[in-house]
Amino acid sequence: MKTRLRFLTLVLCAAVFTSAVVLAWGCGGGDPDRRVVTVYSPHGKPILPEFEKLFEAAHPDVDVRWLDMGSQDVLDRVRSERTNPQGDVWWGAPATNFIQAADEGLLSPYRPTWADALLPEFRDEEDRWYGTAQLIPVIAFNNLELTKETAPADWDELLDPRWRDLIVIRYPLASGTMRTVYSGMIWRTYQDTRVPDAGYAWLTRLDANTKDYAADPNMMFQKLARKEGLVSIWLMSDIMMQVDRYGYPFDFVVPRSGAPVLTDGIALIANGKNPDDARLFYEFVTNVDHTVLQAAEYYRIPTRGDIPKDRLPAWMADLSVAPFDIDWKVFSEQSSTWMKYWDDNIKDRG
Amino acid sequence: MNLYALLRQPRTLVFVPLGFILLGYIVYPAALVLWESLFREGQFGFGNYGEFFDPDSPSYMEGLFNSVMVSVGSVLLSALIGVPLALIFTHYEFPGRSVFSALAILPIVLPPLVGVLAFLFLYSESGMVPRLIQAALGLERPPFSLNGVWAVLLVHGYTMYVFFYLFTSAALRGIDPAVMEAARNLGASSWFSFRTVTLPLLTPAMVGATLLVFMTSMNSFSAPFIFAGGFRFLSLNIYTSKLNGDMAMAVTQTVVLSAFSIAFLFWMRRYEGRRQYAMSTKGTANVRREIRGRWARLLAGAAGIAMVVVLLLPHLTILLLSFVQDGTWTHQILPQVYTSDNYGRLFQDPTFWEPIRNSLNMAVVSTAADVAIGVTAAYLVVKGTFRGRKLLDALVMVPWALPGTVVAINLIVAFSQGTPFSFGQVLVGSFWLLPIAYFVRHLPIVFRASSAAFRQLDDSLEEAARNLGAGWFYAFRRVTLPLIGPGVLAGTLLAFVTALGEFVASILLYVYDNRPIAMEILSHLRQFNIGSAAAYAVLLLLLVSVVLLGSNYLSRGSAQRSLS
16 A cells, blocks of 8 residues: 555656646747747736737737836846847836836837927937836825725825825835835926925825835735725826726825926836837837827826827826926936835835 | 865865856855945945944834844743743643644744735734734724734744753753653752753754744845834844845945944854863653643643643635735734635736746745755765865855845845856846846755754764765665755755745846745735735745745754754
8 A cells, every 4th residue: 555655646746747848848938930029017917918918919020028117127037038039028017117217228119100290208319118108106095985085185195194095105215106105206496405304204204104115016906905005106007907896995186286206217228139029019109009009908098199179088187297397318318216215214104 | 285286176166167157156245245335426435334323313223123122032032932842842741742842833924925914814903813812802992903013023933932942952962861760869959050051952952943033033135024014123124124125235335234243153153162061961752751740731731731722823814815816804803705716816817827836946946956065065074174164164155144135135246237147147137147146045944954854974884884885876876875865855845935936036136037925925915816826925934834845844953953
């Protein structure tokens, strides 16, 4: 009995190993005849699979491969792979990330056919990246507990003692979006005084009201949906998508005094292995039809000024937001110092 | 011995490739990282270390302090759960004992990221357990919630007590009951004999388990990553520094973390060396005391069932989550809407098999290399007589002390340009860097398992076979292999399953062509497809359980011994 069982177990393990080997070498992935374009993007599902399908339908000889990760992760990855780049297109990240990458020589210049339809603030002077959409950080809340009327209506209202331990924030250090928002809060006073102290004081009071810093946007949404916190700060487009796709109980308020509106961009990675198809993909996802599609389905406000008004989705007409007046160059230079200071001296001390 | 004579030695054939691999993939990357940490904006010196220990910028020191504290806490907590459990299961007989003692190793099949996720849905503020208690007692707020350091500690305690349990059980089985009897006959009370006889005999097992838990905890990434958004932890800090482009501080923290872990490794091994007791047995069987009395038996049974429930809850939670429709479980205590869509969606995804194939692929390749190098090195260290044996032993064991983040950073730094060790190729961005990381990380597992097997192998057996006329290969096949087989196999399978679920090095090193299962789970999580992530996790769990249970059975427990 004992030997037979042992024998059976041996057979079972052998089977697992064999199937591993067979799987490993038997069904090699990818079609060797097709060209490849690799896209690094934080857009995730369903945007990436949808555009993979659309692009491959239009260009059947090209295989689109995408890796989904946070925008800060893309920057880190492109930096690590500098000597042996694996990605071709970097689709999606706040402009601050692109400015940094461009400074480090990680991007390759390309002037898209629609370059002239863009205001100068949405693009790099040397064509190393172009803005595709504007993303608005807003005050998000759980709409089972709060309404547009009872939720905080502006940034300063977040400091009200009423919200003590009711705010959950995505840990800002690892997030391009939250870094921009926090730095934007400092920028409000910094732009006149040229010292960050008032901004630091403001963030200290926000920290006092913050219950928890979530590891990633997903954790933040979970905490908000499960009422661990009632209020958060995040991108309007993401919140709307959560509501549309899963029916999460979220709603948002556009802050009365405006917002540090982020420019989301696209760029070619320097020394990518498939530059021609990369350009093809770049143009494909930024053409008029697809810009309109992204605005309608994914709440991404086009940066292109040449989209006919009647083609833009209805929700855009109802939206009014005053973007902060930010000098992005200075902003991204200062931002890392500010965030380091926040991490060392403000977090969990308010 | 001069060089010419050395080259003519047949064992040069073994030493050269062995040395090449150990030097190239363990020593060289670590040395390069140490070297790089001495440069700050191109200036040679200790600037980076100055910043690390700078009292005005406490975040780095805080990370180190927290890491060490949590690791010490994890060791204590794991010992507090694991050792009594082992004592009870070894010394007492009660209904269901054998089932419970087998189930006690369940936490080990829970891959790192998946386990943490389960804890989140179970014990966090909005988790099932606090909410159920809140509803049952009609409380205003959840009675407790798991967060921050305590959450990390509890996850560690749950997953790591297994090491203490396994090691202590194995050691207890090896103690001759006659020794205890002698102590009792000499008039020692049961506490006194436990303290002066049993405990000293358990020392090697305790040291082994302490070492393992401490390392695993220093290394821990997913628990602090998920649970404590802003909580500073050294291994997490390294990742964040790199993410923010501060490579100088990333390598500096890497060096500090390595230094601490390696120092701890050697300190513990020295301590262990001073406390070895040889056991001469007469082959008396260990007698378990039957628990008598109805109430005592009932109590033991109830405690056993409660234990199983607690141990199984995380696994069940993952299974439950995999059937919950995304977005429907928010403020409710238990999920309301169930669906099999999560699995359906996975199987429809044309790229579904790729991560599984990649993980299996890399696990096979890296484990094969582990076996080739690990078994050879073990043979040389145990049976060899050459000088430098200790050095070889230390070299192979060093990755044991190196956290996954460290291994990954070392490899990135070393192979972002061509080196002789990679035959001039840039390995960053290629398929190969991640399997190499698996290989380095899991080499000590195979090595330890094999050395334990070789140590138990009596040379005279092989000699006898040779004297009776068997050729070298025949003797190896019929005598040596069957004797060392189970131990080596146990180590091999353990390395294999660990590679399957690996998360820490993967997150830093994966590329499109080799994205592993853990990254696919993380990607689903990032996109709020918790159901799909859980479904994937269930598949991984099944895969790991099959291999691990098989290995444990095959080796009759030598998997456990091989680790100590």
